[in-house]
Amino acid sequence: MLTDLQCRKAKPAEKSYKLADARGLYLYVTKTGFRSWRWKFRFAGKEKRLIFGSYPEMSLGTARDARDKAAALLKAGTDPSLQAKQIAAARMAESQTTFESIAREWHAQQAASWAPHHAADVLKSLELHVFAKIGALPITGITSP
Incomplete structure (x- = not known):
């Protein structure tokens, strides 16, 4: 499992890389140094990824909470990525x-x-x-x- 210190010390490399946490959650570090929380999961037999937010704006604890909520949706038979898209579309419509x-x-x-x-x-x-x-x-x- 990741620690906050490991997240803070994640530096850009020649290639983008992942720092694994647990149950599919990882910190993705791009070669430019941008860090984002991502979750890898399977739905209907297909591998999918969900991006929760960027680090340090979203803390490790908050990312874990987001993963747990998404995992609960998955367990209930709902595709978390589809729901995230619906929420984003609703926010966009609301802001417009x-x-x-x-x-x-x-x-x-x-x-x-x-x-x-x-x-x-x-x-x-x-x-x-x-x-x-x-x-x-x-x-x-x-x-x-």
């Missing part, structure tokens, strides 16, 4: 749902019941005063004051 996009949808729905002049004023106010400050923020990152 900005305040501006939601506000424009809201405006389009409301504009049907407003006078054209009022709808134009509301949109202009949003563009001048709101979108420049918080328009690009993900909607999930905005909380009430």
